[in-house]
Amino acid sequence: MKLSLNTIFPILVALSTFQACASGKPVIQEKPKVPQESPLPIENSQPSEPLQKQESEEILTGAAQTEKYLPKLAGKRIGMVVNPTSVIGQATLVDTLLKHGVNIVKIFGPEHGFRGNASNGAAVSDEVDQATGIKVISLYGKHEAPTAADLSDIDLMVFDIQDVGVRFYTYINTLQHVMESCAQNNRELLILDRPNPNGFYIDGPVLDPRLVSGLGINPIPIVHGLTIGEYAQMLNGEGWLKNKLKCKIDIVKVDHYTHDMPYELPVKPSPNLNTQQSILLYPTLCLFEGTYISQGRGTQFPFTVLGAPALKGKYSFSFSPKSIKGMSESPLHMNQACYGVDLRNYDISNIRKDKTLNLKWLMELYKAYPAKADFFNFKLSRQMGNFDKLAGVYSLKEQIIAGKTEKEIRASWEPGLSQYKKIREKYLLYP
Numbered sequence: 180m181k182l183s184l185n186t187i188f189p190i191l192v193a194l195s196t197f198q199a200c201a202s203g204k205p206v207i208q209e210k211p212k213v214p215q216e217s218p219l220p221i222e223n224s225q226p227s228e229p230l231q232k233q234e235s236e237e238i239l240t241g242a243a244q245t246e247k248y249l250p251k252l253a254g255k256r257i258g259m260v261v262n263p264t265s266v267i268g269q270a271t272l273v274d275t276l277l278k279h280g281v282n283i284v285k286i287f288g289p290e291h292g293f294r295g296n297a298s299n300g301a302a303v304s305d306e307v308d309q310a311t312g313i314k315v316i317s318l319y320g321k322h323e324a325p326t327a328a329d330l331s332d333i334d335l336m337v338f339d340i341q342d343v344g345v346r347f348y349t350y351i352n353t354l355q356h357v358m359e360s361c362a363q364n365n366r367e368l369l370i371l372d373r374p375n376p377n378g379f380y381i382d383g384p385v386l387d388p389r390l391v392s393g394l395g396i397n398p399i400p401i402v403h404g405l406t407i408g409e410y411a412q413m414l415n416g417e418g419w420l421k422n423k424l425k426c427k428i429d430i431v432k433v434d435h436y437t438h439d440m441p442y443e444l445p446v447k448p449s450p451n452l453n454t455q456q457s458i459l460l461y462p463t464l465c466l467f468e469g470t471y472i473s474q475g476r477g478t479q480f481p482f483t484v485l486g487a488p489a490l491k492g493k494y495s496f497s498f499s500p501k502s503i504k505g506m507s508e509s510p511l512h513m514n515q516a517c518y519g520v521d522l523r524n525y526d527i528s529n530i531r532k533d534k535t536l537n538l539k540w541l542m543e544l545y546k547a548y549p550a551k552a553d554f555f556n557f558k559l560s561r562q563m564g565n566f567d568k569l570a571g572v573y574s575l576k577e578q579i580i581a582g583k584t585e586k587e588i589r590a591s592w593e594p595g596l597s598q599y600k601k602i603r604e605k606y607l608l609y610p
Contacts, residue, residue, distance in 0.1 A: 238440070241371030241408070241431035242339050243267050245279070248369060248431050251335070252281045258325070258333035260287045260318070260357055263294060264341030264373075264446050272339055272371075273311060283313055284332055289340060289353040290319040291449050319349075324356035330364045337369045341448045342407050344377035345462045346386065347394040347569055351410055355396060358414060362424035370430045372408035372608070374442040376458050380404060380534035381603065383462070385595035386571035394568045400596055401536060401571065402462045404438065404603060412606040430608065437610045441531070450506045457482035459527045463537045469566025469576075471553050472544055473517045476562075477501050477510030485544060486519025487512060493547050494518040511562040519544065538585050545579050555580075 241248075242265065257276075259265075265272040276283060286293050292303040293315045303317040316329055330336075338357060342350050361368045383401025397419045405413065408430040415425050436442075447453045452461060457480070464482045467474045471489075475481040477500025484498055491497075497518045500510040520540065530537075548554045555576055557563040566576050578588045 237435040238374065238442070239434035240267075240373045241433060242272050242373070244431055244434060245275070248371070249276075249279060249281070251369060251429070252276070252337075254282075255334040256282055256284045256332055258285045258287060258330065258336045259283055260289070260336065260338045260340060260353065261293060262289055262291065262340055264444070264448050265339040265371075266446055268445075273313075277311065283311075285329065286311075286313050286315045287318050287325060287329075287357070288315050290349045292317070292319070318353050318356065323353070325360040327360075327364050330360060330366055333366065335369060336361055336366055337371065338407070339371040339373070340407065341373050341444060341446070342375060342410075343448055343452065343458055343461060344375040344403060344405070345465065346383075346399055346401050346403060346571065347465060348461075349393065351407070352393065352396055354407060354411060355414055355420065358411060358426035358428070359421045359424055362420060362426040367427045367429060368411075370408050370411055370428055372406050372430055372433050374433055374436050374440070375404070375406045375438070376442050376444060376455075377402055377462060378404055378406065378438040378442075379440075379531060381596070381600055382534065382536050383596075384570060384572040384575060384592045385599050387573065390568050390571055390573070392565075392568045394564070395571050398595075398599070400592075400599055401466075403599075405606070406433070406608065408432065409603075409606050409608050412608075413603070416606060417602065432608050438607075451476060451481040453479070453481070454483065456523060456525070456527060459530050460522060460525070463540065464522075466536075466541060466566070466569055467544075468564045469557060469569045470541075470544075470555055471511075471548075471559055471563065472519065473498075473500055473511045475500070476507040477503060477513060479503075480523055481506070483523045483525075484517075484519065484521050485540065486517030487548070488515045488517060489549055489553075490518040490544075490547060491516070492518075494520065496521045509562065511560055535589075538588060542579060542585070546582075551580070 259273060261272055267275050273283060273286065286308060288303060293308065303319045305317050306315050308315050316325065318324065336357065338354060340350050342348060358368060381400060381402055381404035385400050386395045386398050388398065411428050411430070414420055415428065420426060443455050444458065448458065452458050461482050464474050464485065467485060472485050472487050475484040475498065478484065478498055486494065486498060497516045499516050500513050502508050502513060545551065545554055553559060555566050557565050567573050570576065574591055575588065578591070
């Protein structure tokens with residue numbers, strides 16, 4: 180049974196106003212069936228009836244267990260690393276803590292910003308939050324870590340952001356930078372842990388140190404199988420913080436959670452992961468950001484479709500990316516019909532069963548693409564990324580081009596993947 184947080188914490192306050200996704204339907208040449216699974220509720224909307232039926236009173240996020248950490252916040256000046264996923268039921272964590280009299284002096288926002296209204300990759304500026312009057316420092320703009328000045332009037336930092344368990348999803352980088360700053364400035368970090376919706380498997384090549392970038396810092400596979408709290412323990416334990424610093428951390432664990440437990444997020448983790456389908460397809464489909472294939476950015480269903488103009492005649496399904504403020508202002512192949520694969524009805528239970536990335540889609544679309552020299556050429560568009568940095572290794576691109584089998588590709592991920600799994604076991608907080 181899928182689990183949700185919508186009624187876990189019954190003492191709710193009013194919904195904070197978040198900016199909703201801009202509207203604007205993409206042009207679709209063929210009308211496939213709309214998946215029956217309800218999308219994650221966007222800001223300013225009430226939970227849909229299906230989500231109400233999927234509620235469970237067992238799983239409790241760290242944030243929802245206020246009795247375990249409110250005493251630790253009392254009488255202290257608090258800094259908070261939060262975004263729209265930082266909720267207790269339908270109330271924002273910031274609003275809830277303010278109503279409990281917590282002295283929040285500063286908020287730190289990651290990629291997409293504190294209120295989640297910035298597009299992917301867009302720099303975010305410092306500001307004063309209009310709803311609360313609290314200063315918001317961007318960690319995805321001029322600097323990626325809190326400075327000593329930022330922390331000078333803070334006694335304790337709180338980190339509460341929903342991750343999706345993938346190496347190139349930037350929130351784990353934000354966690355690392357915050358831990359390093361806290362360690363350097365002798366500040367403790369309180370982590371309010373949340374389930375990992377992709378925490379039921381570990382897969383992909385381990386990052387080659389030659390390819391360290393904003394898409395991957397440490398030697399972990401694409402799907403790492405850890406919660407934020409577990410990953411924080413790994414950062415400390417493996418000496419991966421800058422200069423092998425150790426950050427003093429305190430983790431409020433998720434109650435009644437296991438890694439194999441299906442978990443449906445109550446709030447979209449970022450603007451372009453707006454359905455449960457997209458969240459589970461993301462580990463595989465984000466690899467296409469290093470190709471000339473659109474992953475549906477510029478539609479209302481990103482990371483559930485794949486296509487490109489050059490595939491006309493090879494696939495009947497098509498979609499046309501448009502500029503959508505707050506999601507993707509200038510998507511790849513904007514205003515062009517992209518032909519390819521519709522995965523909105525793909526049975527995502529296959530992912531839970533196989534517990535692997537789906538390399539077949541990458542292999543199939545490369546084989547079908549007529550101008551193969553363009554497929555991985557990120558110089559063709561500013562909207563393309565470097566495939567090698569996304570994959571974390573040089574070999575995957577070379578293997579796809581060479582026509583290697585999936586079995587041969589997976590064999591090349593060893594022994595690194597198995598070694599990582601052993602390391603991971605040392606830091607698990609949940610079975």
